Structures are given as C-alpha cells and as structure tokens.
Amino acid sequence: MKAQKLWRYYDLIKFLTLINGELYFARADTFKDKYEGAIPKQTFQSMIENFRDYGTVKNKTDVITEFQKIFNEKRKKAAISCWHINDTESAAMWELYAKAGFGIAVNTTTQRLSNSLVIPHGYKMTMSQVNYIDFDKENDTDYIYNELLPFKNKRKEFIFENEFRIILYKEGKESTTVPSCQNETILANKVSQRFHFGLENLPQEGIKVKVDPSEIILEILASPHMKKYEVQEIRRLLDIINHNNNTNFTIRHSDIYDNLNYSQ
Numbered sequence: 001m002k003a004q005k006l007w008r009y010y011d012l013i014k015f016l017t018l019i020n021g022e023l024y025f026a027r028a029d030t031f032k033d034k035y036e037g038a039i040p041k042q043t044f045q046s047m048i049e050n051f052r053d054y055g056t057v058k059n060k061t062d063v064i065t066e067f068q069k070i071f072n073e074k075r076k077k078a079a080i081s082c083w084h085i086n087d088t089e090s091a092a093m094w095e096l097y098a099k100a101g102f103g104i105a106v107n108t109t110t111q112r113l114s115n116s117l118v119i120p121h122g123y124k125m126t127m128s129q130v131n132y133i134d135f136d137k138e139n140d141t142d143y144i145y146n147e148l149l150p151f152k153n154k155r156k157e158f159i160f161e162n163e164f165r166i167i168l169y170k171e172g173k174e175s176t177t178v179p180s181c182q183n184e185t186i187l188a189n190k191v192s193q194r195f196h197f198g199l200e201n202l203p204q205e206g207i208k209v210k211v212d213p214s215e216i217i218l219e220i221l222a223s224p225h226m227k228k229y230e231v232q233e234i235r236r237l238l239d240i241i242n243h244n245n246n247t248n249f250t251i252r253h254s255d256i257y258d259n260l261n262y263s264q
Contacts, residue, residue: 003111004129006083006164007090009097012234015104018216019241019249022208023117025079025168028151029072030206033158037075037150040138047144071150077199078151079168079207083113084161085129089221091256092160098223102230104251105221113166116215120207123168128152130163147199168207172198214247224254 028037097103119125135155143149222231231253238249
C-alpha cells in the first residue's frame with residue numbers, strides 16, 4: 001500500500017482518547033449516513049431477481065423486506081475508523097468538525113497507523129481508500145461474495161471527504177459456503193442462507209484499540225476558530241500528559257484563516 005498522509009478531525013474528548021493511547025472504531029450502523037454499508041440499487045435489484053429465479057418465492061415485496069433485514073444486520077458486523085487523505089489541512093474538514101471552535105486535527109500516515117495498531121484478540125483488520133460510486137447505477141456481483149465491500153464504497157455525494165478507512169471485523173465459526181436454497185424453507189431463512197457469510201456482530205458501543213500515540217501522531221493542530229487562550233489551555237493539558245506519559249506532544253494553532261502577509 002502506498003504511504004499516504006492522513007488527517008483526523010476531533011472534538012476535544014475524542015482527541016484525548018487518542019492522546020491517551022486508544023483509537024476508537026464506531027460500529028457502522030451508528031454512523032449518521034443511513035446509506036452506510038448499503039448495497040447499490042442496481043446490485044440489490046439484481047440480487048432480488050436472481051433469488052426469485054433461483055428459489056420458489058414469487059412475492060417480490062416479501063423478498064425485498066427480508067433482504068433489507070439481512071443487509072441492515074450486516075451493518076453491525078464492521079467497526080470503522082475514518083481518516084481524511086490530504087497533503088495539507090482542509091478548510092472543508094475544519095468547517096464540518098470544528099464549527100464550535102474546539103476542533104483538533106492530527107495528521108499521520110497509513111504506514112504509521114498500520115505499524116501502531118494492536119488488533120484485539122479474535123479480530124481482523126483491513127485498510128482501504130474509499131471508492132466513491134454512483135449508488136443508483138453501480139452493479140457489481142462482488143457484493144454477494146465480499147461482505148466488507150459495502151464499507152469500502154460510498155456515494156459520490158461524499159467524494160469531498162476523500163476518506164481512508166480502517167475496518168475491524170470478526171469471523172464467525174460457521175461455514176462460509178453459500179448453501180443451496182432448493183429446499184422449501186421459510187423465506188427469512190432462505191435469504192439469510194443465500195447471503196450470510198459468517199461475520200459476527202460487533203459491540204454496539206464500538207471498539208477501542210490500543211495504540212502508541214507517539215508512533216501515530218506527526219502533528220497536532222488547533223482549530224483556526226479557536227481563541228488563543230483556548231489553545232494555551234490545551235497546551236497546558238498536553239504538558240500534563242507529556243509529564244505523565246513521557247511524551248513530547250505540541251500543538252500548533254492553524255493559520256489557515258490568518259491575514260495575507262506577503263513579507264513572510
């Protein structure tokens with residue numbers, strides 16, 4: 001994987017979680033975007049028609065309902081840490097995540113993240129740059145066989161995020177073979193059997209992964225909307241953390257909105 005510069009824009013509490021050695025992964029069904037982890041419309045319709053041809057069920061509405069239940073459940077099977085790919089800080093990201101003035105950004109690289117994460121026992125991890133798709137037109141059979149693919153794709157409406165994701169998941173003990181649906185069974189069981197591949201549900205509260213913040217963090221920036229005295233208070237807090245943890249973190253006040261000065 002090519003080394004890329006990454007940014008994460010935090011509120012103060014979440015920043016303190018990272019600086020104290022934990023990286024938070026949110027379960028996909030808790031994200032604000034209700035399309036998170038969804039199957040594109042054309043692919044979904046192809047699956048519906050394929051299932052109806054393959055099985056004995058003729059009521060399309062019932063099939064759609066059961067498919068939606070299955071795919072909603074799949075959103076519980078991935079926990080994600082989201083980062084922004086950029087060589088520089090982003091005005092758009094500051095406006096999104098620091099409107100109240102208390103945002104803090106850290107930057108790192110994909111390599112530093114990969115080397116620093118201590119994956120909890122029983123979990124697996126994948127890292128991926130997000131692919132932005134036309135949700136109405138995308139039609140890819142890989143969605144049937146790759147249970148994590150929906151979490152690596154997002155709608156084109158979010159392309160400004162230029163997102164990089166670390167995804168945690170947990171493989172179940174059941175077989176990953178797709179069983180036959182030829183036998184008569186109730187619809188819910190048939191749909192579940194046809195497209196369930198054995199990833200386990202993850203904790204609703206998400207997952208905190210142990211990290212070495214000194215290994216991850218290259219630079220810490222305070223929001224350009226933050227007052228100078230507020231930045232100074234964060235510096236005081238970092239001094240305490242540095243003293244307790246034998247670290248050497250500093251914070252720089254973003255100058256993205258400073259007055260133009262040609263003499264510098």
